[in-house]
Amino acid sequence: MPSNTDNDCITDITVYIEEGDPTKVKMKEQKLSKDGFIQIPVNLTKRADGYKMYMWYKKGNDKPITNIQFSFSDDMNKGLKEAGYKKVEANLNYKTGGDPLHLWYKRGPSKGESPITDLFVTTEQQAAPQLYQLGWDRLACNMKRGTSASRIFLWVKRREQTYISEIRATAGFQDDANQFQDGFFRVDENTNEGAGGDKVFLWYKLTTNPDEALADLSVSVSEAEGKNLTEQGFQKVSQDLNAGTGGSPINVWYQKKNGSKPIKTFTLIDGPLYKLPCQRAGLQVIDKNLNEGNTGAFQYLCFYQ
Template sequence: MASGQPITKLSVSTCKDEEEILRAQGYQLINVDLNKGAGGNYVFLWYKKESGKTPVTRIEFSFTDQMKSGLADAQYEVVNRDLNAGVGGDYIFLWYFYGSTEYDIPIVDLAVTVVATEEPVLMKDGWERLGCDLNRNARGNYIYLWVKREKTSYIQEIAATVDFYSDKHMFDLGYTRVCEDTNRGAGGNFVFLWYRRTTDKKQALTDLNISTSLQEEEKLQREGYKVLSVDLNKGTGGNVVFLWHKKEGDQLIQDMALLINSEAWSEYQKAGINFIEKNLNEGNNGVQMHIAYK
């Protein structure tokens, strides 16, 4: 776990020689194997905190070639090390960005979770979970990177995309992509949720919900929710699934997570974190997936 001043650089090691090089260059180690439970290489995340240097404000991951183009075009820095080295899962790469929009808040802390019981504690303490399982399709533990920012921040806007053509535009607008396909295992389009952050409490979202039928859509409309009009099941033949949100009430949303680990579903609920019972892959054979938020 990192702490203190903003993080200015990130790197990854996949072997002992790389560990020695990064240590000699002044990087600090996050001592959690990003391949835990999957075998393969020992893979570690490293960071630097350099006085006077521009802080890192966003971290993303790619697990398909299509995800890389928008990141590269938006001037994200790639760490050219496969986080699944030696295990045969998806080729996962870490990207980071020095942003200057109003939605960019410096990252000062990093943490990695490897079991579901660790996750709700961090979310309740104001950490932000990044959406990519770093063991994606490699079996092993569900591993997630978490960040803590210089100031308390909230989710002020949510969007969704059903292809990769607008990725650069979304990054340029200050959005963070939730790096998990809501259609995972179901075929259809690659569908991703995105969010922008704010330090202004008045701009924060306060409630989220999901509809999987026309009846549920009507109910949420009557209750004053606004719809994100992108079908999160697009191309699968399953139910039409919409995400809904509100900006009314006292509960200010600091983070949301797409949960594909069945062990996490009960852990988040036991911790008192909001858990949406509706499955984002309702009506198809994809991975059962739920949203939790606080």
């Protein structure tokens, strides 16, 4: 279990691929340690063909990192660059044949973006949804995306408790830079994965004030369900998560209720296999497949209060 006793913030992240001359690999590791980097002791390759890959991070109090994003296509890179994110050059899918996957980070601070104080990595066998109960937040992108290897996820912990204050969704990538610059974070998983159609992504904004937080989320997969949610006082995220697939419109809905328990985080999970562990850990899993009516991967929205 990761430590949560150090109040210093993450100020730098790198990924080192251990390949080639063992002596040179050892020297590089020693240099990283001498420069103040700490290794996360989880091999990110999940392979046995002669190389390993590890994430390293540095702590301090100067220019802390406030957000981490992933990209797995050239289209995703442009908005991150324009919004001032820094790219970690190592391909997290190096030699796997999977999507070229890169980590990006942004230094703050800015309103609602509490600095990141710790990082942790879990494998598929250590999915650990109970980490939400300890104040951790799992980033949605599988770091072995597009491969047959076991899934690997990055978790972050922040200096202050944060809450979800707004949710949006976009189709395509042309507005990414504006979303980032408006203080929104992207959920780095296409809701139309495997279904064709548009590339659709959910976005969220954070706040450290629980009074500004959303209190409930829902999903509609039919016009009748949307009408029912409207009558209950929910507001619709206008972007159809099923756009371009030929299936019925699918929308996310949210609600703010004074005095209700605030939503701390939300994410996407894929496949029914992961629903029960998340529910046991206290997450609310919305039992509506975001690819209802098409041939895409099963995806569910879940949130933690």
